[in-house]
Amino acid sequence: MATETRHPLLSVVVPVYGVEAHLHQCLDSILGGLDAADAAEVELIAVDDASPDRCGEMLRAYAARRPTVRIVTMPSNVGLGLARNAGLDEATGRYVWFVDSDDWLPPDTVPAVLARLRTDRPDVLLMDHLRVHHDGRREEDASSPLLRGVDGCVRLAERPQLLRVQHTAWNKVVRRAFLTELDLRFFPGWYEDIPFSHPLLIAAERIAVLDGICYHYRQGRPGAITSTRSDRHFDVFDQYDRLFGWLSAVRPDDTGLRAELFALMVSHLLVVVGNEHRMPAELRRPFFRRVVEHYRRYRPAGGYPRPGGVGGLKHRLVAANSYLAYSALRTAHRIAGRLRSAGTATASTEPVAVPAEQPGALAGRQ
Missing domain, CATH: 1.20.120 (Four Helix Bundle (Hemerythrin (Met), subunit A))
Structure with a gap:
């Protein structure tokens, strides 16, 4: 008798390029500290976008010790958006989260995200973040107040201010079937989040908000688009x-x-x-x-x-x-x-x- 394949609740896609100094911090922040039940609900897909440093070697060693980590290796550098697409193609979770490899999650973030996904079953889960500067200074994003006071699930028409939340992919967990319904992918080039993030919120029937710091956004890293x-x-x-x-x-x-x-x-x-x-x-x-x-x-x-x-x-x-x-x-x-x-x-x-x-x-x- 055939057994039904059980898919995880959450796929975390991490495009990797030129971040060997930060890679372990990022990956550990996703998978570290999970109990057995939550660990079974998470898969991590790391996309080695032909990284010129030791990232590929580090990923292979990391995955060898963790069966929930899979590596996609790009034969040549394709950029952040297309690397995310490659990871999305391998994802099997009901939800997908695109986390940048130079950033990291605060402790207990993944269990909190899983709990909200189970409870609200949104099309899109929005979350708050902090900007972290090279000197260790942390600051609230100017869009953070827009995330306050949203209970349960809403549509954009009910909370139009959510359109003004920072338009990145990493502050949104998205139902994977919803992405398929929209036929939404990342385009090549810089600023690839623009034609991805806004349509998500516009088309979503169920938007939930996790009003807590769920992401640390690194500022000023050499090589980052916003510093180049x-x-x-x-x-x-x-x-x-x-x-x-x-x-x-x-x-x-x-x-x-x-x-x-x-x-x-x-x-x-x-x-x-x-x-x-x-x-x-x-x-x-x-x-x-x-x-x-x-x-x-x-x-x-x-x-x-x-x-x-x-x-x-x-x-x-x-x-x-x-x-x-x-x-x-x-x-x-x-x-x-x-x-x-x-x-x-x-x-x-x-x-x-x-x-x-x-x-x-x-x-x-x-």
Whole structure:
């Protein structure tokens, strides 16, 4: 008599590239401390994305001691998004969680996640995180308050602020069959989370929130996308084209949703162009021009919720295609930040209000 194959509740997919200093911390934080019942509900799929360091060797040694760890080896480097797809193809769990290999989970996170999945059976489980800096400083993300006070399961229409939670893959556990229903995959290129994360929340019938710190997001690691000056940051425009293409296909008449996503897009693009750790100075003007093009291409006919303060002023300068004024404002804002920093030890050198990655207040319509 044939026996039915039992699949785990959770597949954790970990793409691995150039992180030998952090790899064991990441893997141990996922599998460490699980009791027998929870351990049986978790599989870990590590994708060696042709890592140039010792990561492949470390993964093989790690998997040899742990039967719930499987390794997918890419013959050549394909990048984060396609490596996640390769891991997803091997996943057998009812839910999948994409964890980046330079980050790690706080103790008891996996049991808490499993418990919520069993209780609520959501399409998407959102969770909170902390940003951890190289000096050990930890800070709450600006989007964290948006996760408070959500009981049981909701739809985005009931809690629209959830669309402004940081648009990453790693702060979401997703029902695998739901991904299949949406035919949702990661695209190549940087900023691959954009056309993946937003559709999840838009299409989900059941969104649950685990209002606790479930993820430690490492900041400033050399080699990380957000710490690398490169023309590959221009990939973000293709990713937003894919997002708005998806929206036009599945929600062509949802003007409110389009306006909200447009506001988030413009604010996010302004973060990228203004960040000296990402954008080479000689590429800032051509990137700004591309922001203007996307502004004109996707601006809703009925206007959109524009942020207040300096962020809103930057939106206006994009609308006016005024790079010189934007550059002057950016310089003045940075000088003011340095002066504040010199005056108070706790001041930030460059305050950032980022609805797409760190949501700011939305006010008014443009």
